[in-house]
Amino acid sequence: MITRLTSLSKNIVQFCRFLRGKGFSIGVEEETITLQALQYIDYSNHKDFYQLLKAILCKSKSQLNGFDNLFYEYWKQLDKAIDSKAKENAPNKKPPAPQHAQFKSLKAWLHGNKNDDTEETAMYSLHESLSQKDFSAIPDDEVDELMQSIKALSRRLAARSNRRYEFSNKIDLPDLRKTLRKNMRRGGELLDIIHRKPKRNRVKLLMLCDVSKSMELYTAFLVQFLYAFQQVYNRMETFVFSTSLQRITPLLKHKNFNDALNVLGGEKSGWNGGTRIGESLDQFVNAYGRELLTSKTIVIILSDGWDIGEMNILAKNMEIISSRAKKVIWLNPLAGYEAYSPEVSGMKTAMPYIDVFAPVHNAESLRMLGKWLFI
Amino acid sequence: MLFAQGYITDDAVAMSLFLSLQLNKPLLVEGPAGVGKTEIAKVMANALHTDLIRLQCYEGLDATHALYEWNYQRQLLHLKMTEHDKQSIDEKEKTIFSDSFLMKRPLLQAITHSKRPVLLIDEIDRSDEEFESFLLEVLSDWQITIPEIGTIKATNIPQVILTGNRTRELSEALRRRCLYLYIDYPDFEKEWLIVKNKVPGIDAKLGEQLTKFMQELRQQKLEKTPGIAETLDWAMALTALHIDHLDKNSIEQTLGVILKDWRDTRQVQLSLSELMKKTGIISKVDAL
Numbered sequence: 001m002i003t004r005l006t007s008l009s010k011n012i013v014q015f016c017r018f019l020r021g022k023g024f025s026i027g028v029e030e031e032t033i034t035l036q037a038l039q040y041i042d043y044s045n046h047k048d049f050y051q052l053l054k055a056i057l058c059k060s061k062s063q064l065n066g067f068d069n070l071f072y073e074y075w076k077q078l079d080k081a082i083d084s085k086a087k088e089n090a091p092n093k094k095p096p097a098p099q100h101a102q103f104k105s106l107k108a109w110l111h112g113n114k115n116d117d118t119e120e121t122a123m124y125s126l127h128e129s130l131s132q133k134d135f136s137a138i139p140d141d142e143v144d145e146l147m148q149s150i151k152a153l154s155r156r157l158a159a160r161s162n163r164r165y166e167f168s169n170k171i172d173l174p175d176l177r178k179t180l181r182k183n184m185r186r187g188g189e190l191l192d193i194i195h196r197k198p199k200r201n202r203v204k205l206l207m208l209c210d211v212s213k214s215m216e217l218y219t220a221f222l223v224q225f226l227y228a229f230q231q232v233y234n235r236m237e238t239f240v241f242s243t244s245l246q247r248i249t250p251l252l253k254h255k256n257f258n259d260a261l262n263v264l265g266g267e268k269s270g271w272n273g274g275t276r277i278g279e280s281l282d283q284f285v286n287a288y289g290r291e292l293l294t295s296k297t298i299v300i301i302l303s304d305g306w307d308i309g310e311m312n313i314l315a316k317n318m319e320i321i322s323s324r325a326k327k328v329i330w331l332n333p334l335a336g337y338e339a340y341s342p343e344v345s346g347m348k349t350a351m352p353y354i355d356v357f358a359p360v361h362n363a364e365s366l367r368m369l370g371k372w373l374f375i
Numbered sequence: 376m377l378f379a380q381g382y383i384t385d386d387a388v389a390m391s392l393f394l395s396l397q398l399n400k401p402l403l404v405e406g407p408a409g410v411g412k413t414e415i416a417k418v419m420a421n422a423l424h425t426d427l428i429r430l431q432c433y434e435g436l437d438a439t440h441a442l443y444e445w446n447y448q449r450q451l452l453h454l455k456m457t458e459h460d461k462q463s464i465d466e467k468e469k470t471i472f473s474d475s476f477l478m479k480r481p482l483l484q485a486i487t488h489s490k491r492p493v494l495l496i497d498e499i500d501r502s503d504e505e506f507e508s509f510l511l512e513v514l515s516d517w518q519i520t521i522p523e524i525g526t527i528k529a530t531n532i533p534q535v536i537l538t539g540n541r542t543r544e545l546s547e548a549l550r551r552r553c554l555y556l557y558i559d560y561p562d563f564e565k566e567w568l569i570v571k572n573k574v575p576g577i578d579a580k581l582g583e584q585l586t587k588f589m590q591e592l593r594q595q596k597l598e599k600t601p602g603i604a605e606t607l608d609w610a611m612a613l614t615a616l617h618i619d620h621l622d623k624n625s626i627e628q629t630l631g632v633i634l635k636d637w638r639d640t641r642q643v644q645l646s647l648s649e650l651m652k653k654t655g656i657i658s659k660v661d662a663l
Contacts, residue, residue: 025547025550025551027551029551030551033398033400036398037394037397037398040393040394040397041393047386048390051386051387051390052390052394054387054390055387055390055391055394055554055555055556056394056554058555059547059550059551059553059555060550060555061405061541061557063555064555064557191448191451191452192448
């Protein structure tokens, strides 16, 4: 709501409220600071005034990008309001971009061309918490940001079991034997104390990711997740499957993600086809099972459970996997929707052999993954 | 003020710095690598005639490395040396937990500094989230509690500059404590000005060509897009080699100065003629 106010300070407060409505995180503190700051500049200079507001009120890059438009929108409306009576309606919001635009942006990202143009939708969600967003509905310029958070997530997940020099408050026992030994050369004076910690049983991860047609929207993100994970977590093997199985661990270890994705092959048969989970798992158990399925392995299956293959093959192989592995986690993107229940035949068949069944439809749910992995 | 120190800037940067000084708020600077984020702090320290205290963040950085640590070996040795003195235990304790046994790390240094220093917290996004929240506490209260000594309050609140590469999202709370500034690669005029300023002896034609070339180069999709630092290195390298214009040969020979990834180097080598055409450099060999 933009009404004409006579004093500058009131206008600024209202501008702050306007921005807050657009998703900027502006509190009373920012308003105070803005007003304080005005005394240091010549605010009749339009340019200075603009720079000042921008410097104080924007807190991230996407906000910086959106600020210009909002600034002019607001002050333009204000000018209008001066001429006529106060307007009741806030400026019309553009309708959010249709779903297919977002899909397009996903695809564009998938093929590696970063698009710097801001989508019109971005303006109205400048600060929506990305981690709550569904993977299937994300505008272009937030994709990069999401990638970062996934990377950070997986780095953190991985760090939980491989940072060697972390301090622990609970267990920080000196290793007396080694300490004495090391300090012998200093005449028995205990200068260096050597600490010990219980050795951790490091788990191995085994990812099986569904890349069939029904998973297409999520696949790009999940593969990115796998990729980021593989970069930071060494003890991990990754496979993708649709109608047949493919080991992609060496691909993911490649430095360049786009290269890896290209080799995985957008056009290649299998990618984006139908799903035969049972047959793929069978292939896996026969070819790699002996080597990879151990009591230290956590198996993570990423799939929506849509299966056109044989159910008894699926059941048989799920049983083998769950009996040999430490834990089986099934991540299903559809499970994030409230009304979801595992009705699909493939899912129903696999259910008894699963330790954890969880949604994986947004970054928040990926964070939850950490919980299950390390308990 | 900044210009006097040889830092070329634009309105947004100047305004942010000015406000950060006036309002005594930390300034969070983000942007791609090599656009002079760290340089801002250095220049600022110079301009304010004060010291720059730098805290380089990395994964696993914790409070002991950022704040203080007792010089534990020295304490032990001291105890050993004074073993036969007739000091009471209380006295001894007082001695070994005194200032001379305290190793001050950057944050403690910054708040106990006699003159208001510039504190640069470099690459904050590399540190863990735990450290980030710990930092919040220090940044808002400006005091540090050491159990053996007590609470130390800041004598002068330092001018804080945080930098980040956006490798991870920083927390909302930290963002709100700071003023935010995003620095992008400079446009042609600005970069040319920087080159002229930092490499005074440079041939005007060479400088222009080189800046144009860098501008075009950044349009390409590279693994590691070269920043201003690379431009300056290159300018200096070419000047040192007494080259006064760019041609295919000289570019190829010195490509290592600006590109730090073999894939990039290969890519640029392949598209060099096209790049040169865009830049308007006509090789003499080609012209013949």
